[in-house]
Amino acid sequence: MPIQYYIYLCLALFSIGIVGVLTRRNAIIVFMCIELMLNAVNLLLVAFSKVHNTMALAGDKTSMAGIEAQLFVFFIMVVAAAEVSVGLAIIVMMYRNVHSVDINFLNRLKN
């Protein structure tokens, strides 16, 4: 598969995530679209790690180049899990205060 196909796929997923963030008002759906964007980036990182590894294998048959990218994806998932737990706690807190998950209520924060 040419690398371009993976780039197009990830760009499309990322753009769908952006459109979701811009067009929806439900805070939970906005949060899910952010997760979608994170996953698009993860997929691109893995695809590029494979490309890097293939190029390194041409010179050295036992090369492990590109393994850092996969560990990076692992750490991104770890941070995303932590982020989701705190973010959902904030959304639950917001729901408790205003009885809605509409993000337009958040503009009360500015006063």
Place this chain on the structure above:
Amino acid sequence: MSITQFLFYFLTVLALFSAVMVVVSKNPVHSVLWLISVFFAISGHYILLNAQFLAIVNIIVYAGAIMVLFLFVIMLMNLNASTEPQKNNWLKLAGIIAGGCFLMVLVSLVKQANELNNIAVTMGTGEIGLIKNLGKALFNDFVVPFEISSVLFLSAMVGAVVIGKKA
């Protein structure tokens, strides 16, 4: 067309269709279920790239843990299609145009990049995605980030409890 190519196209179409359905579904519960489908498609892509560890972690952490958390919160709040707040249509159109412009600019950028021509992703081979090699790298070269991430988890847990507690 080989089976790998067929699977690539199938998973791509599944991922894109499910991602669109996440955004357009009126009912938040349906959105969560479509998002799980996106994560399974992405895990399939990881398997095609022979990143087996990441595929399993993606299913367990994302499709398993995080999505169940989302589903819990949505069911706790009793959200459904009738209580769903809607933006007005002009704002929706503006959002779609903005996202479309972003996509168009980046796609044309990739199309012009001659450096990317003739670079192929090898599928179904490679050793770097295997658990053995990733585990060796994780516990030899990346021990400090690994330990720091455990502290991060602890602080996130404490933070979630503090925020969620009735003040």
